[in-house]
Amino acid sequence: MKRRNDHMRADKFAAQRSQPVINPMALEAEPEGRQKRALEMGHTRLMLGAGLFCVAFLVITARLAAVTLLPGEDDAGVARQKIASTGRADVIDRNGVVLATSLTTASLYANPRQITDPDSVAKRLAPILPELNPTATATKLSSDRAFTWLWRNLTPKQQQAVNNLGIPGLYFQYETKRIYPQGNLTAHLVGFTDIDGKGIAGVERSFDDALNGGTRPLQLSIDIRVQHIMHEELSNAIRDFHAIGGAGMVMDVRTGEVLSLVSLPDFDPAQPGAAPADARFNRATLGVFEMGSTFKTFNTAIGLDSGTVSMTGGYDASKPIRIGGFTISDYHGKNRFLTVPEIYAYSSNIGSAKMADDFGTETQQTYLRRFGMLEKSSIELPEVGAPMYPGLKNWKRINTMTIAYGHGIAVSLAQLISGISAVVNGGDMRAPTILKRQPDQIPAGQPVISEQTSINMRALMRTVVQEGTAKKADAPGYLVGCKTGTADKLQGHTYAKNARMAVIVCSFPSNNPRYAVAALVDEPVPNEHSYGYATAGWVAAPVAGALVQRMAPLYGMAPIPDSDPAAQNPLAALVADYDSPNSKKPHSMVTQVKATANGATPATQSKIPVDDQEDVTGPPQNTDPGASIADE
């Protein structure tokens, strides 16, 4: 086919050649043989090349028109990227209150090459930016560089004033600045970012990826109102008892949502660098402490749930326990047989230890693991402390007995409140969260104890408020149930003489708990109103009581009158008032028989902690309150 074409073209040339020459320009030089065929093919292929160029230019034209005229998909992409690259999503509380946001601010810079009179410019800027040093500014403006920062993050008023000066060579660069409208109130929780907008603490760090480039705000489970109440009440307690710090949490026991998480002292998230390290230490999640008698809540729940003891059962607490060179005794010993409600309400170490000894080490470990006491809390913060307890192989009988009343194991407040929530909510353990959970996102929960055990525990905790150490935690009508604990703090390898941790765990309302509250006050010192006491009943209980009193109405909870059947607690009648004069017999509970400095865990230290300095919430009846402190 091709060959025939070539012949035809050749014939045409032949015909042309035979004609008389009129226009020399039209006459083609005579190509010969091989070269002629090559030319023919070249001409055909040339058309293809021209065609390709044609297509290329048409594509460019079309694209040019599209990019220039249409606000097309690509432009939208560019615009979206711009927003994403500068923005960082807000953090809001469960009701939409802004906890962290990004603002665009103007920063002033100069091109010194365009500044003709540096001194005059510096002088004119001085009244607008009083913190700007005019001499240094004049030096900067006299340099040969093309860029120098003058002041970062001007207020809009300052920016307007600088604009009004109309000085050529001054420019604004728009930057985004992270703002924490709640300041100190959410510092430990929300955390902060570095100057490049990268989260380096708290929610800002744990959700850094989601916040960066995210446009939808991150909604936390925190209720800023409850956070404020906790912050205020805890601050009051710390101030009143000259404590060094404290922490408090509120949790929805049905969902695991954290409504409040406060750690004191705190800091201004706008200037985290200015705060001392202690202020940046999160006592609620990173700090792990021995939680003292509050652990009797778990101990009693384990005893009841494992069936080794019943609500009507009990143990002889008339004599201290001597084991392995240690003596376990009671702070306010009754020196008689105590029923389970009495052991819990009077906070008997002897009874609790015997109860634990009854169900044994393995049962204790199994339940504590299910209560989340043996693992780091899964709360979504970077600052989470791992619990401390004897290794599972070193977990001896003595450990089982001291852990029964909260010594020899150190956990975080976040772990504690999650466990307490499981105790009172019907027995289901849920992972704590600081993110708001929608109704369909609530996890089913892992059953830890039976519903009946949970009901019994609510009654026991309510009894502690009605008849025991937590009277100051009561909020009339809201059926608060609590357990207090006061533990000597470990300092190095021994227990401190006069440094305590006052802890309280509560839930309300006891007939059908909705919220759990946990608070701890670090190293409270007795004050003039506390009759020499700095125990949890005096220090931490009022925090919980005041918080419930203020929080419950916000959540539309109606007070339940004392006459209401739901408010009745038959256990209260079975337990004599803790304050009754004959119940008082302060003495030292634990005395060291033989030092065994076997150091890994607190409980096996040379001195067993003086546990549970649970005391009266009214004036003590005995002679010298100061003496009772000194006595231990």
Add this chain to the structure above:
Amino acid sequence: MSTFSRTDRSQLGQWWWTVDRWTLGAILALIFIGAILVLAASPAVAVRIGLDSFYLVRHHYAMLPVALAIMIGVSVMSPRQVRRMGVIGFFIFLGLTVLTILFGQEIKGATRWINIGPLNLQPSEFLKPTFAVFAAWMFSLQHSDKRVPGYLISIAAYLVVVGLLMKQPDLGMTSVVTLTWFAQFFIAGLPIIWVVAGIGVGAGGLVFAYFTFPHVTERIDQFLDPKAGDNYQIDRALEAFSNGGLYGRGPGEGTVKLVLPDAHADFVFAVAAEEFGLIVCLVIVAIFAFIVLRSLLRMVGENNLFILLAVTGLVTGFGLQAVINMASSLHLMPTKGMTLPFISYGGSSLMAIALTVGMLLAFTRKRFPGSVDL
């Protein structure tokens, strides 16, 4: 317009009546637009790199008469003289390119430049058109002279050139030289099977470059996935097109030149779009299309194989450079670092382009059939 009498037999008179005045006019229009755009784009760049704001403008304007002189001077020559010059030039610039690799200064990760006296030259820019002439000669010799293994010599020369360019490394130039040479080979009658094989090798070469040169990997990744990596330059360029709209923001009102490091060279098209709008951009595209297509279509009537191949090579190189520059500005392909002929600022590149079109004009002059003795 006509200042020469048709009977004027002087060299200039002959030139005037035989040169392709349409193409010449189009080229002068490009030079004019380039002279305006360098005023728009280069002061911002000059200030940013610490020069006097009109330094680059003065430099460009000083080079324009030189470029014009080169273009006219070369176009006056006979095809035979041009071929001789092209072939000799090819060997000179090949040597200079070797020297750049041995002694050149490294700028932005590549050694492409060499100082000759006061001139700072990029010899590979000149290698491109002279190699096109050399290759055309070899391809045509294959057909006209049985004793000369034209294809083999051309292939060998191509391998040397590409080897040198990859050594610098200069992938943009390598691809233009490759495509140009391949187009010539194609026109010269490369069997279809080899055309297919060649396209395969070319694609393979690109893949090889992608995995071998980190900066190539980066640029292609950026193109394929706009979210990955830094797309700052291309995003700003697209913004400029969108800002410009139909009529542009007006001369001097552009913002993209303030932020793009190569606003006066690689991204001059975006500056044109922002300040002068779609209409001026379309005029630029139309001029390039006119020059390229007119030259190619005129060759359909050309019966001298060497001239056909040489013009194809020169025009393809010229056209590809324009297409690649505009297409990268428009994010149709990865950015290549290539100037827009006559529009971009650039000393070496301007001279080389002037040489290219000078030779193009020389080859496309009307001749008495058979008068070309090659």
